[in-house]
Amino acid sequence: MSASEATEAEVVVVGAGLAGLRCASVLADAGREVQVWDAADDVGGRIRTDVVDGFRCDRGFQVLNPAYPELDRCVDVAALRLQPFGAGVGVRRERGDVVLAHPLRAPSRLPGMLARRAVAPKDVVALTRWAHGALRPGHLKRGGDTSLVTALDRSGVSGELRRVIDRFLTGVVLDDSGATSNAFALLLVRTFALGVPALPAGGMAALPRQLAAPLGGRVALQRRVVDIARVGSGWQVTADDGSRVQAREVVVATDAPQAGQWIGGVSATMHGVVTDWWATDQPWQGPPMLWVDGRSGATGPVVNTAVISAAAPSYAPAGRHLIAASALLGPGRPEPTEDQMRAHAATILGLTGADWQPVIRHVVPDALPPQLPPLVVRKKVRDPSGLWVCGDHRDTASIQGALVSGRRAAEGVLRALV
Template sequence: MTLDDTEVLIIGAGLAGLRCARVLRGAGRDVRVWEASDVIGGRVRTDVIDGFRCDRGFQVLNPAYPELKHATDVSALRLQPFGAGVAVRREANSAVWVHPLRAPTKVPAMLAGGGLGPRDVVAVGRWAAAALRPTALKAEGRHDTSLRSALDRAGVSGELRRVIDRFLAGVLLEDEGVTSNAFALLLVRMFVLGVPALPADGMQALPRQLATGLESLITLQRNVAELVRDGSGWRASDGTHGIRARHVVVATDPVSAARLAGVAAPPMHGVVTDWWAADEVPSGPPMLWVDGRSNPPGPVLNTAVISAAAPTYAPAGRHLIAASALMAKDGRAPDESVTRSHAAGILGGDGTRWSLVTRHLVPYALPEQPAPLSVRRPVHTADGIWVCGDHRDTASIQGALVSGRRTAEAILTTAS
């Protein structure tokens, strides 16, 4: 087996690995990227099926992520935003809870519509106030607790509590409220500053843009089977091809990183997302919908008529609906007919004529982020392997991009 040589080998072409490669390449370093899959992007992928764009596990991109503007040309992504706020299925009707900073004139009507009273506003303000001030957010991190405990302490209850719980369950991919409250507030801050959106070409557009100019350095379908010391550097092999590198960066999912680099893998949350095509859909705002009822008749965390917010996701004259639910720890997922019925009920329609485009089961969708929040985990192991990914920073696109840059900058410091 012949061996190639490079200064830095990056294993994994997800967001963190691509960001790391771009920073290193921009500094003039010799870099190679090996990716086990047949396409770049890691967990951020888009399947195009019969003209429908279906992201692997429903994802959105928040343009308020600070690292995004440093890592990408956001305007080139041609973002299509959802409505600012959330639509709520109630016991007898539905309600739209608007983003108060983006639609202040609609706030009085929202409050008059029921479900939100002065006491609720005070309670949620008490909980979320720290998200608006960076210094307060840092202080919250020093006294971090679980999201559930923080909401209890603030007195958030009733329908408002159910909506917050279910909305955040769809973001955090856990419905027990055990996630770090400081992390939840970081996300709330991003929702305050930006409106989630979808790129015109699907979420895959993000890793594709990160890979621009790196195409000749990326080799697909190279699954590293062996990683061993080779003098002062490393030797990696997929059983057929080998490469020597002074530095190795493991930028894989946490489970693979544990195998290759010996770092502890955090517990992972799984999600199932169903995508349906329809000729007709219920009328309603182009928002994310959640079930605010006290006894929801199904497992759906959130649902949306995706094509209403992002027309490029469906062929002309057709509609695309998505709904997400949690996967059990043993990998089980609710039946598609169950999620379809629940999603249709949340949207206020009949899903019997929806046709399934695809179903995505993503068992390792998001690392657990427990309290107390640890924002910066080491990116260099005692054995000398570099590690990056959202499991080293925050469990988000922001965290993956920051981790990739942070690892590259550390390598440059070491190599200088």
């Protein structure tokens, strides 16, 4: 086919991230002719895995929670061979460290944590007061939403426990201002109570690749869309290589900044993250947890760190070990140096870091859309222009949200094609 000729399809999906792949899969399963175009050299969007000298390093530290309801609808979870982290969080204290088990997933461990003064009785009361909405999700809809910082203040969560919650959730939502929707934070807490975050044996890239596999030749990579134009009752999509396709419907399945080029009313604001990965020959003696700095005077850039290979042995060659640490990026927040990241991560883990060898650094300025109050779980998937849109900026800012939004967009397209 020459560049001047245009192919035809019922639907074109622009973007091969989770939302776009989920959308295309639903359309293909319904017997519709769909094409997926993406500018990258592999599927996955922001979910990618680099393999460096046998180490699997996900672009921006990510985990997969098997409790996400949408996963069972579209993914063979068992085939991912998930490797779970411990159900809790490791905490660097003023003196020594402690592991805080998830109070909703492992309540039987609370007495032991109280006995070791990991938490005080008043902390349990305050935490329960704040987290009860996670156990009663209907409460989130009945009550007014507010910011996370306001909700924690009202519940009386303070001291070391407050620092741990703040820093743990900072690493999840990539925002340390406390402005995140409290309802969204409680949805996350509920998910953590129902399932333990894990990593696929083949890296996080295994998730989008599994979604893409049944689509086969319907996915075209390294095809950057430069124009989407109305042609009669349909659309013409043009790529930078001159390829053109005419379609009845077009779904924009990119991240928020890119979607804003085609769709009105989409905020381009995103939270960023930088993740450093190191290799070491020294085995880790601690639990396979995500670790945070619980000290009151902590000033380092790291929001969380983990010995990844302790939870996911497939991420490192035999006899070697892989460590990751992440820090926030954004306005007024310069990118930390590798030395700063290494020193803080080593302190949190109680190690020296002297023998850590850098593997790779990932800088992801557009990692997650903000989730501000009041929480709007379902945003419209059709633009007034007639274009469809999906992505984690249309539902919750999560893997669950991306998958759900892709399905919702596909269901809307199917209704329009009747």
